[in-house]
Amino acid sequence: MKYFLQRLGFYVFTAWAAITLNFFIPRLIPGDPVQALITKYQGQLSSQAIESLYVLFGLDENGSLWSDYVDYWKQLFGGDLGLSFAFFPTPVSEVLGDSILWTLMLVGVTTILSFAIGTGLGVLAGWRRGSWTDGLLPVTTFLSSVPYFWLGIIAIYLFTGPDSFFPSGGGAEVGLVPAWDVYFIPSAIQHSLLPALTILVSSVSGWILSMRNMMVTVASEDYITVAHAKGLPERRVALSYAARNALLPNVSGFALSLGFIVGGTFLVEIVFSYPGIGFQLFQALGANDYPLMQGIFLIITISVLVANLLADIAYLLLDPRTRKEG
Amino acid sequence: MTIPTSSIEQVIPVQGSMAQPESGRPAKAKRQRFRFLSNRKATAGLIILAVYLLLAVIGPWIAPFDPGARGDDLMQPPSGEHWMGTTHLGQDVWSQLLVGTRSVIMVGFVAGIVATTLSVIIGVTSGYAGGRTDEALSVLTNVFLVIPALPLIIIVTSILENAGEWVVALVIGFTSWSWNARVLRAQTLSLRRRDYVEAARATGERSRRIILFELLPNLTAVIASGFVGTVIFAVLSEITLAFIGITSSNTWNWGTILFWAQGQQALARSAWWWFVPAGLAIAILGTALSLINFAIDEFVSPRLRSAGKTKIKTSSGRTVRMRIGFTPVLSNSPEPITRASPIPLIDPNGATPVVRKEATS
Numbered sequence: 027m028k029y030f031l032q033r034l035g036f037y038v039f040t041a042w043a044a045i046t047l048n049f050f051i052p053r054l055i056p057g058d059p060v061q062a063l064i065t066k067y068q069g070q071l072s073s074q075a076i077e078s079l080y081v082l083f084g085l086d087e088n089g090s091l092w093s094d095y096v097d098y099w100k101q102l103f104g105g106d107l108g109l110s111f112a113f114f115p116t117p118v119s120e121v122l123g124d125s126i127l128w129t130l131m132l133v134g135v136t137t138i139l140s141f142a143i144g145t146g147l148g149v150l151a152g153w154r155r156g157s158w159t160d161g162l163l164p165v166t167t168f169l170s171s172v173p174y175f176w177l178g179i180i181a182i183y184l185f186t187g188p189d190s191f192f193p194s195g196g197g198a199e200v201g202l203v204p205a206w207d208v209y210f211i212p213s214a215i216q217h218s219l220l221p222a223l224t225i226l227v228s229s230v231s232g233w234i235l236s237m238r239n240m241m242v243t244v245a246s247e248d249y250i251t252v253a254h255a256k257g258l259p260e261r262r263v264a265l266s267y268a269a270r271n272a273l274l275p276n277v278s279g280f281a282l283s284l285g286f287i288v289g290g291t292f293l294v295e296i297v298f299s300y301p302g303i304g305f306q307l308f309q310a311l312g313a314n315d316y317p318l319m320q321g322i323f324l325i326i327t328i329s330v331l332v333a334n335l336l337a338d339i340a341y342l343l344l345d346p347r348t349r350k351e352g
Numbered sequence: 353m354t355i356p357t358s359s360i361e362q363v364i365p366v367q368g369s370m371a372q373p374e375s376g377r378p379a380k381a382k383r384q385r386f387r388f389l390s391n392r393k394a395t396a397g398l399i400i401l402a403v404y405l406l407l408a409v410i411g412p413w414i415a416p417f418d419p420g421a422r423g424d425d426l427m428q429p430p431s432g433e434h435w436m437g438t439t440h441l442g443q444d445v446w447s448q449l450l451v452g453t454r455s456v457i458m459v460g461f462v463a464g465i466v467a468t469t470l471s472v473i474i475g476v477t478s479g480y481a482g483g484r485t486d487e488a489l490s491v492l493t494n495v496f497l498v499i500p501a502l503p504l505i506i507i508v509t510s511i512l513e514n515a516g517e518w519v520v521a522l523v524i525g526f527t528s529w530s531w532n533a534r535v536l537r538a539q540t541l542s543l544r545r546r547d548y549v550e551a552a553r554a555t556g557e558r559s560r561r562i563i564l565f566e567l568l569p570n571l572t573a574v575i576a577s578g579f580v581g582t583v584i585f586a587v588l589s590e591i592t593l594a595f596i597g598i599t600s601s602n603t604w605n606w607g608t609i610l611f612w613a614q615g616q617q618a619l620a621r622s623a624w625w626w627f628v629p630a631g632l633a634i635a636i637l638g639t640a641l642s643l644i645n646f647a648i649d650e651f652v653s654p655r656l657r658s659a660g661k662t663k664i665k666t667s668s669g670r671t672v673r674m675r676i677g678f679t680p681v682l683s684n685s686p687e688p689i690t691r692a693s694p695i696p697l698i699d700p701n702g703a704t705p706v707v708r709k710e711a712t713s
Contacts, residue, residue, distance in 0.1 A: 036491065036494065037498075039491065039495070040494070040495045040498050040499065043495045043499075044495075044499050047499075047504075051507060051508065051511060052511070167639055167642045167643065167646070168635060168639050170638075170642070171584070171634070171635045171636075171637075171638025171639045171641075171642055172631065172634070172635040172638070173588055173591060173592065173595075173631065173634055173635075175592070175595060175610075176610065176627070176630075176631035176634065176635075179610075179614070179619065179627055179631070180628075180631070182619055183619050183622070183624065239649070239656050242655050242656055243653070243655060243656075246655060282497055282498070282531075284500075285497070285498060285499060285500035285501060286500070286501065286502070286585075288500050288502075288503070289500050289501060289502025289503055290502070292502070292503070293592055293595070293596075296596060297614075307503065307506065308596055311506070311510050311596060311597075311598055312597075314510075316511070319507050319510070320507075322503065323500075323503050323504065323507055326500050326503050327498075327499055327500060330498060330499075330500055331498060334498060
């Protein structure tokens with residue numbers, strides 16, 4: 027329990043750090059972006075919206091840095107992330123709300139699948155060292171070096187076409203309204219297959235490799251030899267003795283590399299015009315939509331933190347030693 | 353070829369002497385100098401990397417065309433004149449690729465150096481100092497580790513308008529040091545309590561000297577592998593930034609090529625020559641760097657090597673699978689060897705060496 031509270035404290039601290047970072051980033055912008063915006067949308071901005079934008083960009087002439095900071099927190103707790111420029115005048119929180127579910131479905135499911143498949147193959151490759159599984163390594167090395175988005179481009183080039191099963195982009199058939207019904211769900215799944223496969227192929231190799239190396243290390247431990255000497259079935263030694271212990275570092279590695287993975291998967295969304303957070307980020311970049319970018323960074327960071335917390339809980343369940351200490 | 357081998361050579365003597373302390377004789381040391389290179393993965397990786405480094409230096413000179421110059425052959429597939437075809441404006445893709453190599457390699461190495469320096473300073477200090485300093489630095493490291501680096505890099509570079517190569521390299525370097533720092537801290541922690549470090553401390557060596565001359569040489573492999581890893585990450589990040597079009601478009605790199613290919617619907621026009629070479633160039637460079645990293649890993653921990661053939665066929669036609677911790681013994685007796693045999697039949701004269709050793713001691 028003590029361990030858990032420590033981790034929780036750390037995540038709260040990290041969230042604070044990320045939000046503070048987010049507060050300072052817009053202050054790097056040269057010039058006066060708000061003024062540019064006001065001229066662009068002449069007369070359409072209410073004075074309150076202008077005020078909130080100034081706070082967001084730290085251009086509030088009246089206040090000190092500290093009062094800006096306090097105001098920024100107040101806005102955050104009110105759920106106000108500012109107005110999006112690209113989708114003017116929709117609030118950022120609404121834009122994000124529309125796209126977060128897409129990303130969660132695609133990236134969440136594929137990341138977990140990739141971890142599970144990669145770990146499984148890694149167990150096999152580590153245990154059967156010297157068999158055909160060693161041939162997996164060069165292939166996976168190559169695949170993990172390919173940028174996600176390039177693999178996506180190639181996948182689109184090879185597998186999509188006018189009469190192909192795979193659509194070349196988008197989240198679902200044009201014209202379908204997002205809902206849990208028989209028209210929308212199959213179409214959404216069909217659209218997500220190719221991006222999901224792309225992410226899977228390029229991310230699975232990292233897990234194979236780290237799990238293999240852990241298995242090889244664990245396989246020479248004394249308790250494995252003892253388990254063999256006891257005459258336990260090979261399968262039992264491999265799974266309950268070796269894999270179980272080799273899994274622990276991989277789980278903490280999973281938590282720590284989530285930040286990297288999320289960044290890579292966004293590019294896949296961009297290539298496939300998949301209506302998730304990554305694609306939104308792309309559009310925000312094109313339109314110099316700073317509030318949306320900030321909101322996206324915030325939401326990614328917080329999701330990664332939550333995922334980390336979940337991985338920590340999994341670690342807690344897997345490793346009795348952490349429970350004993352607390 | 354000169355740069356990678358020399359940097360590795362610096363690694364070898366230290367590592368060799370750590371692995372085999374008795375190798376003081378010059379003849380032996382000379383042979384060990386190239387032990388790292390005897391690993392096939394290392395050789396392959398270093399050769400590929402050397403080719404890239406060479407192209408980074410001479411690429412702009414040997415490029416047959418100006419990468420930005422428009423030509424009359426629009427969207428031509430590969431031919432004798434244009435080895436990798438042309439773009440929608442008649443630009444030569446092969447020249448773009450050659451010219452772009454320099455920027456890719458430069459950003460990768462600058463970011464790698466910045467991140468490695470930061471990680472050594474923070475990781476080793478944190479591991480060696482302990483106490484409050486360690487806690488504070490660990491939290492800092494973990495915060496940077498958990499915050500998603502790529503989105504942060506994207507947002508920062510997009511705000512710094514028209515960021516050039518140097519800015520991109522520095523931004524990547526300053527955001528991607530955390531993983532190495534973490535690994536280095538753990539290594540330093542385990543080295544700090546070794547006898548030779550304790551001895552150095554007992555003889556009154558200064559902390560700075562202990563860190564520089566006792567700890568760092570033994571961390572070389574970890575630092576090198578961290579550096580290579582960061583270079584991979586930096587190269588991929590730079591290309592990503594260029595691909596989504598937020599870095600300045602004056603300089604060519606492979607991401608810029610992909611950016612134009614994507615923007616000009618190269619896919620729909622089935623102009624595969626426009627985007628396949630750049631992607632392959634990235635993938636091969638990444639593979640080479642990963643190979644070097646595997647070789648370093650295997651050098652430090654020889655267990656990780658691919659075992660080669662472990663299944664051996666005996667003359668009697670039985671197959672035996674070799675494994676760590678067991679020495680297969682082939683008996684000539686016709687009786688089948690079972691996994692667990694009943695115990696009572698122990699012959700006191702034929703006891704195993706282990707038992708005998710215990711009996712005498």
